[in-house]
Amino acid sequence: MKTSSKEPQAAALEWRVSMPGGASRALEPAPAAAGERRRCSSRMCICSRLGLGMGIGGFLERAWKMARNEPKKVMHCVKVGLALSLVSLFYYMRPLYDGVGGTAMWAVMTVVVVFEYTVGATLCKSVNRATGTFLAGALGMGVHWVASHAGDNLQPVILQASVFILATAATFSRFIPSVKARFDYGAMIFILTFSLVSVSGYRVDKLFEMAHHRLSTIAIGTSLCVITTMVVSPVWAGTELHNIINTNMDRLSDSLNACVAEYFKDGDDDDAKASDGGKNEAAATTKALHGYKCALNSKTTEESMANFARWEPAHGSFNFGHPWKEYLKVGASLRSCAYCIEALNASIASDAKAPDFLKKHFSKFCVRLSGSSSALLKELAISIAAMKKSSRTDLMVEEMRNAVRELQNALKSLSTQWMASTGEMASDTGEEKASPRVVTLTKIVPLVTVASLLIEIAARTETVAQTVTGLADKAEFKVESAEETKKFQSQKV
Amino acid sequence: MKTSSKEPQAAALEWRVSMPGGASRALEPAPAAAGERRRCSSRMCICSRLGLGMGIGGFLERAWKMARNEPKKVMHCVKVGLALSLVSLFYYMRPLYDGVGGTAMWAVMTVVVVFEYTVGATLCKSVNRATGTFLAGALGMGVHWVASHAGDNLQPVILQASVFILATAATFSRFIPSVKARFDYGAMIFILTFSLVSVSGYRVDKLFEMAHHRLSTIAIGTSLCVITTMVVSPVWAGTELHNIINTNMDRLSDSLNACVAEYFKDGDDDDAKASDGGKNEAAATTKALHGYKCALNSKTTEESMANFARWEPAHGSFNFGHPWKEYLKVGASLRSCAYCIEALNASIASDAKAPDFLKKHFSKFCVRLSGSSSALLKELAISIAAMKKSSRTDLMVEEMRNAVRELQNALKSLSTQWMASTGEMASDTGEEKASPRVVTLTKIVPLVTVASLLIEIAARTETVAQTVTGLADKAEFKVESAEETKKFQSQKV
Numbered sequence: 001m002k003t004s005s006k007e008p009q010a011a012a013l014e015w016r017v018s019m020p021g022g023a024s025r026a027l028e029p030a031p032a033a034a035g036e037r038r039r040c041s042s043r044m045c046i047c048s049r050l051g052l053g054m055g056i057g058g059f060l061e062r063a064w065k066m067a068r069n070e071p072k073k074v075m076h077c078v079k080v081g082l083a084l085s086l087v088s089l090f091y092y093m094r095p096l097y098d099g100v101g102g103t104a105m106w107a108v109m110t111v112v113v114v115f116e117y118t119v120g121a122t123l124c125k126s127v128n129r130a131t132g133t134f135l136a137g138a139l140g141m142g143v144h145w146v147a148s149h150a151g152d153n154l155q156p157v158i159l160q161a162s163v164f165i166l167a168t169a170a171t172f173s174r175f176i177p178s179v180k181a182r183f184d185y186g187a188m189i190f191i192l193t194f195s196l197v198s199v200s201g202y203r204v205d206k207l208f209e210m211a212h213h214r215l216s217t218i219a220i221g222t223s224l225c226v227i228t229t230m231v232v233s234p235v236w237a238g239t240e241l242h243n244i245i246n247t248n249m250d251r252l253s254d255s256l257n258a259c260v261a262e263y264f265k266d267g268d269d270d271d272a273k274a275s276d277g278g279k280n281e282a283a284a285t286t287k288a289l290h291g292y293k294c295a296l297n298s299k300t301t302e303e304s305m306a307n308f309a310r311w312e313p314a315h316g317s318f319n320f321g322h323p324w325k326e327y328l329k330v331g332a333s334l335r336s337c338a339y340c341i342e343a344l345n346a347s348i349a350s351d352a353k354a355p356d357f358l359k360k361h362f363s364k365f366c367v368r369l370s371g372s373s374s375a376l377l378k379e380l381a382i383s384i385a386a387m388k389k390s391s392r393t394d395l396m397v398e399e400m401r402n403a404v405r406e407l408q409n410a411l412k413s414l415s416t417q418w419m420a421s422t423g424e425m426a427s428d429t430g431e432e433k434a435s436p437r438v439v440t441l442t443k444i445v446p447l448v449t450v451a452s453l454l455i456e457i458a459a460r461t462e463t464v465a466q467t468v469t470g471l472a473d474k475a476e477f478k479v480e481s482a483e484e485t486k487k488f489q490s491q492k493v
Numbered sequence: 494m495k496t497s498s499k500e501p502q503a504a505a506l507e508w509r510v511s512m513p514g515g516a517s518r519a520l521e522p523a524p525a526a527a528g529e530r531r532r533c534s535s536r537m538c539i540c541s542r543l544g545l546g547m548g549i550g551g552f553l554e555r556a557w558k559m560a561r562n563e564p565k566k567v568m569h570c571v572k573v574g575l576a577l578s579l580v581s582l583f584y585y586m587r588p589l590y591d592g593v594g595g596t597a598m599w600a601v602m603t604v605v606v607v608f609e610y611t612v613g614a615t616l617c618k619s620v621n622r623a624t625g626t627f628l629a630g631a632l633g634m635g636v637h638w639v640a641s642h643a644g645d646n647l648q649p650v651i652l653q654a655s656v657f658i659l660a661t662a663a664t665f666s667r668f669i670p671s672v673k674a675r676f677d678y679g680a681m682i683f684i685l686t687f688s689l690v691s692v693s694g695y696r697v698d699k700l701f702e703m704a705h706h707r708l709s710t711i712a713i714g715t716s717l718c719v720i721t722t723m724v725v726s727p728v729w730a731g732t733e734l735h736n737i738i739n740t741n742m743d744r745l746s747d748s749l750n751a752c753v754a755e756y757f758k759d760g761d762d763d764d765a766k767a768s769d770g771g772k773n774e775a776a777a778t779t780k781a782l783h784g785y786k787c788a789l790n791s792k793t794t795e796e797s798m799a800n801f802a803r804w805e806p807a808h809g810s811f812n813f814g815h816p817w818k819e820y821l822k823v824g825a826s827l828r829s830c831a832y833c834i835e836a837l838n839a840s841i842a843s844d845a846k847a848p849d850f851l852k853k854h855f856s857k858f859c860v861r862l863s864g865s866s867s868a869l870l871k872e873l874a875i876s877i878a879a880m881k882k883s884s885r886t887d888l889m890v891e892e893m894r895n896a897v898r899e900l901q902n903a904l905k906s907l908s909t910q911w912m913a914s915t916g917e918m919a920s921d922t923g924e925e926k927a928s929p930r931v932v933t934l935t936k937i938v939p940l941v942t943v944a945s946l947l948i949e950i951a952a953r954t955e956t957v958a959q960t961v962t963g964l965a966d967k968a969e970f971k972v973e974s975a976e977e978t979k980k981f982q983s984q985k986v
Contacts, residue, residue, distance in 0.1 A: 063669055073668050081661035084684070085653050088692040092649050105689060112660075112685040156585050160578050167605075168574035175566050176556055191577070192605040196598055199581040296832075300793045336835075339789075343836035346949050411938060445904060449945040452938050456839050 073117075075233050080115050083228040087111045087221060103213045110221025115229065119315075120237030120308030122229045125185050126222035127311065132189030133218055137211045139166070140197030144207065147198075159198050167191050181307050237308035238318050241327050244305065246385050248298060248334050249464070251291035253377035255341055256457065258288035260370035263348045263450060264363040289345065295331075295338035302331045317387050323474035330384075330467045337377075337460040344453045347446055354447040362447055365410045369403040369454050373461045376400055380468045388480045389472050397465055404458050407451055566610075568726050573608050576721040580604045580714060596706045603714025608722065612808075613730030613801030615722045618678050619715035620804065625682030626711055630704045632659070633690030637700065640691075652691050660684050674800050730801035731811050734820050737798065739878050741791060741827050742957075744784035746870035748834055749950065751781035753863035756841045756943060757856040782838065788824075788831040795824045810880050816967035823877075823960040830870075830953040837946045840939055847940035855940055858903045862896040862947050866954045869893055873961045881973045882965050890958055897951050900944055 067074050090104040114125045147158040170187045173179045179187065197211065229235075262285065306324040314320045354362075376396045383390040471477075560567050583597040607618045640651040663680045666672045672680065690704065722728075755778065799817040807813045847855075869889045876883040964970075 059669075059671075063665070066668065067665070070668075074665065077661040077664040077668075080664040080684075081657040084660045084688055085657045088653065088656055088688060091692045105693060108688050108692060109685060112681065112688060160581060163581055164574040164578045167577045168570040171570040171573040172556070172560070172567065175559065175563075175570075176552075188605060191573075192602060195577055195581060195601050195605060199584045199601065200598060297790075297792050299790050339832045339835045340839065342829075342832045343946065343949070346833065347945065350949070445941055445945050448938055448941045452840065452942040453836065456836070456843070 072233070072235055076117050076235065079228055079232050082232065083111050083115055083224055084108070086228070087224055090220070103210075103217055106214055106217035107221040107224075110218050111225055114222055115225045118235050118237035118240060118305070118308055119226075119229050120305075120310070120312040122225055123311040124182070124308055126226055128183060128186030129189050130215075130218055130222060132186040133193045133215060136190040136193035137197055137215070140194045141207060141211065143198050163195050163198055166194055170194075181303075234315070236312055236315050236318075237305045238312050238322060238324065239316060241302060241305035241309055241324065242318075242384070244298060244302060245327050245330055245334070246381050248295040248331070248338075249377050249381040249384070251288075251294055252334060252337055252341065253374040253381065254288045255290070255292040256344075256370050256374045256377070258285055258291070259341065259344055259348055260367055260450075260454070261285075262289060264359060264367060292338045292341040292345070295334050296342070298331065299335065302328055323471065326467070326471035326474050330464065330471055333460065333464045333467045337457060337464060340453060340457045340460055344450065344457065347449045347453065350446060355443055358444060358447060362407075362410060362451065365403070365407040366451060366454055369400070369407050369458060372396065372400040372403045373454075373458050376461055376465060380465060383472065383477070384468060386480075387475070387477050388484070389477045391480050393465060393469070397462060400458050400461065404455055407455065411448070411451060565726070565728055569610050569728065572721055572725050573604075575725065576604050576608055576717055577601070579721070580717055583713070596703075596710055599707060599710035600714040600717075603711050604718055607715055608718045611728050611730035611733060611798070611801055612719075612722050613798075613803070613805045615718055616804040617675070617801055619719055621676060621679030622682050623708075623711055623715060625679040626686045626708060629683040629686035630690055630708065633687045634700060634704065636691050656688050656691055659687055663687075674796075727808070729805055729808050729811075730798045731805050731815060731817065732809060734795060734798035734802055734817065735811075735877070737791060737795060738820050738823055738827070739874050741788040741824070741831075742870050742874040742877070744781075744787055745827060745830055745834065746867040746874065747781045748783070748785040749837075749863050749867045749870070751778055751784075752834065752837055752841055753860055753943075753947070754778075755782060757852060757860060785831045785834040785838070788827050789835070791824065792828065795821055816964065819960070819964035819967050823957065823964055826953065826957045826960045830950060830957060833946060833950045833953055837943065837950065840942045840946065843939060848936055851937060851940060855900075855903060855944065858896070858900040859944060859947055862893070862900050862951060865889065865893040865896045866947075866951050869954055869958060873958060876965065876970070877961060879973075880968070880970050881977070882970045884973050886958060886962070890955060893951050893954065897948055900948065904941070904944060 087104075087107050090107055110129065114122060114129055116122045116125060143159065143162045147155045147162075150158055170191045174184050174187045193214075197207070200210075306328050309318075309322070309324045312318075312320070376393070379390055379392060379396055383393065580597075580600050583600055603622065607615060607622055609615045609618060636652065636655045640648045640655075643651055663684045667677050667680045686707075690700070693703075799821050802811075802815070802817045805811075805813070869886070872883055872885055872889055876886065
């Protein structure tokens with residue numbers, strides 16, 4: 001009893017410390033005199049500084065946590081620093097600096113702008129920058145030549161008109177999805193270079209030299225970027241995409257299992273969870289339950305990764321021309337599965353509960369179906385991760401179909417049982433109403449919904465299996481060797 | 494009969510014309526001699542050119558279609574051209590050109606890089622560019638001052654180290670979500686400017702002058718962009734976000750209605766659709782059915798629009814500091830509604846069909862519930878569009894709840910009916926089996942699923958209503974006047 005009276009104070013103290021900018025107010029009376037006010041304002045100043053400091057502290061703490069969790073990102077930052085240090089050597093070395101006519105600045109700029117997180121994105125931007133500059137430079141010089149032969153009065157008109165028309169057209173091309181996906185940056189660089197060349201051509205006489213320097217500095221910058229990004233712990237967009245799909249599939253599988261386990265768990269389990277050991281377990285379950293969410297909004301990431309992956313050379317187990325588009329199909333099928341799991345999650349969380357004996361009766365079939373769907377997803381994830389055609393997939397699909405049939409039969413048998421019990425009831429006139437065996441349709445609604453969603457999820461999992469087979473065919477996954485199959489089976493036993 | 498024999502030929506001819514690169518092969522024998530081969534290869538050349546031409550033609554056709562459908566995008570392109578033409582005047586006017594020390598190039602570059610589709614994005618980039626340049630310039634000059642006082646040997650070491658450390662840190666900051674959302678571009682410009690200033694400071698003696706020119710050209714470029722984007726038919730990110738949410742809500746409402754109508758439609762309707770007039774209707778229905786899909790993947794767009802909208806000044810009915818984050822909440826609740834409609838769509842498309850008499854019995858209640866949910870969504874969409882608090886929302890929520898209760902009662906009454914019929918069956922021993930009134934549980938599974946998904950959708954629609962109320966409160970929507978309410982009611986009657 002003693003502690004309970006102290007707890008609020010302790011909590012208030014803690015709040016005073018933890019709440020940025022809102023400290024030491026609660027326990028004091030409102031100040032009235034000027035002196036009080038001054039003291040208060042200076043206190044507020046300290047508080048707001050404390051709050052700011054804490055805000056910055058919190059920000060740094062989160063940043064540090066991120067850095068520890070994702071060392072690859074830290075490595076990327078170091079790589080950018082390295083590439084910039086290397087390119088700035090151009091300034092310190094006289095011969096290099098003079099070699100590019102003092103425009104080493106463009107090389108620095110190229111490095112800053114082109115260096116991206118993944119190799120594919122860096123390559124994409126490099127190629128776009130080089131191509132855009134070259135095309136616009138050539139076109140700009142052509143226009144400049146035409147304009148210079150058109151007389152002094154017409155020259156600025158032609159130049160201005162060409163800038164207007166080409167900038168408008170190139171900007172429009174950036175809205176077209178197919179161009180946007182691959183050449184967005186190139187189109188921007190095209191506009192930039194064309195404007196610079198055609199406009200500055202009016203003043204700078206050494207246009208050819210300028211173009212030459214510009215191209216060579218860009219070549220230096222991009223090649224430096226490409227070498228750094230590919231040599232120093234490279235992050236491949238293709239591998240990232242591969243891993244995203246894999247992780248999502250794994251999480252979906254866990255989520256499905258957790259969902260069904262949560263629904264059919266005994267009431268006793270709840271009591272067990274109240275204990276300390278159970279809390280961690282509960283947190284793990286909640287994490288697994290919401291695992292499907294990662295797949296819901298991954299479309300944009302997947303698409304951009306697939307776009308960048310196309311630019312990458314062969315790396316690891318991926319050849320150039322690896323069918324990255326197939327991953328998008330797998331991703332889409334996973335997403336459609338995730339939508340269904342979302343609905344399943346909702347009906348599990350709903351207030352309407354089915355009677356316990358019915359749940360127990362169905363538990364076996366539902367758990368079996370969800371187990372076989374999630375096992376299939378896991379198997380597909382392993383197959384993608386190992387890039388091997390699994391010999392067990394067909395068998396597992398068949399198993400899943402059987403589980404669907406069994407669940408459907410269970411629903412049928414339930415109706416037969418029910419008929420029997422309601423038949424009895426009809427003849428017994430009323431007394432049976434209190435019997436636990438008699439259920440109304442409203443009570444089985446949640447159960448039927450869960451069952452039919454599970455059947456739908458099984459159908460969608462089959463689609464996932466089909467898309468994975470499509471990927472395996474196009475990417476020419478090798479068939480698993482007999483040894484590997486044996487090894488797997490022995491692990492299973 | 495005559496026409497039928499000709500049709501395949503006509504179709505083949507059409508195919509020959511329409512198929513890019515695959516023309517005039519089908520009706521001719523395979524060529525064997527060298528002459529034939531040559532002729533064939535020249536024909537193939539023509540064909541591939543034809544194919545290429547058609548490919549380009551198709552591309553241009555799609556582009557033209559896009560231009561006609563989205564005149565705002567065309568206008569944006571014209572605006573970019575206009576801004577570039579204006580900025581290039583700096584080159585032609587001697588006094589302006591000399592005023593910025595011949596570095597008018599930076600102004601052109603700023604326009605190309607900073608000009609974005611929406612006002613918010615342009616402002617965000619402008620502010621980022623100016624701030625990043627200023628901060629990095631100041632810091633770069635500080636570092637340069639320190640380095641120049643450290644002796645000739647230490648100077649390049651200090652400069653290199655500072656570039657490495659600051660580039661690494663700034664790149665890392667770009668990974669932090671809160672920085673990435675608002676200051677991603679600023680961080681890049683910071684790295685760029687700092688590298689340029691601290692590195693070129695080693696050579697360029699007139700550092701102050703360079704910094705001054707750089708800042709003034711950027712100021713010219715950004716202000717030109719901002720003025721052009723805000724004066725010439727501005728596209729506001731806030732308005733776009735407002736419209737996206739509105740459209741999605743509208744489409745969701747239509748989709749829900751179409752879904753339920755499709756499920757409960759009579760078999761006779763199918764025959765009617767086979768006619769020519771029915772085809773258009775079918776296409777419209779399909780479009781409405783899939784309308785919910787627009788909400789599924791709109792998260793990224795909504796978030797970026799909300800980010801840009803925060804930079805925008807007051808425009809239209811939106812003040813500066815309009816609660817754009819609330820729109821994201823509405824968007825999220827709409828998405829969760831869309832996931833459920835997706836599941837509903839799947840169960841409607843499934844093979845398992847409920848018996849007709851049951852469907853008819855339920856049709857009334859389901860259509861009423863879906864109707865009230867979709868009417869509520871429509872009402873909320875109108876309320877957002879008009880930025881007025883609707884006086885009917887609460888009533889409609891209540892109506893929807895009643896519809897939910899009625900559907901639940903219908904499920905209950907079904908079970909009573911069923912009991913009666915199965916009771917009869919149990920006493921009648923077998924003869925009733927053929928009666929259409931006897932249904933097994935498996936047959937009602939799809940119907941129960943649809944009903945329970947509709948109930949879930951109603952619950953989620955209520956969440957949408959709550960988020961819209963939150964938005965209305967924070968954005969201080971005005972209460973609808975009595976006249977407007979009357980007008981609406983008279984329209985309804």
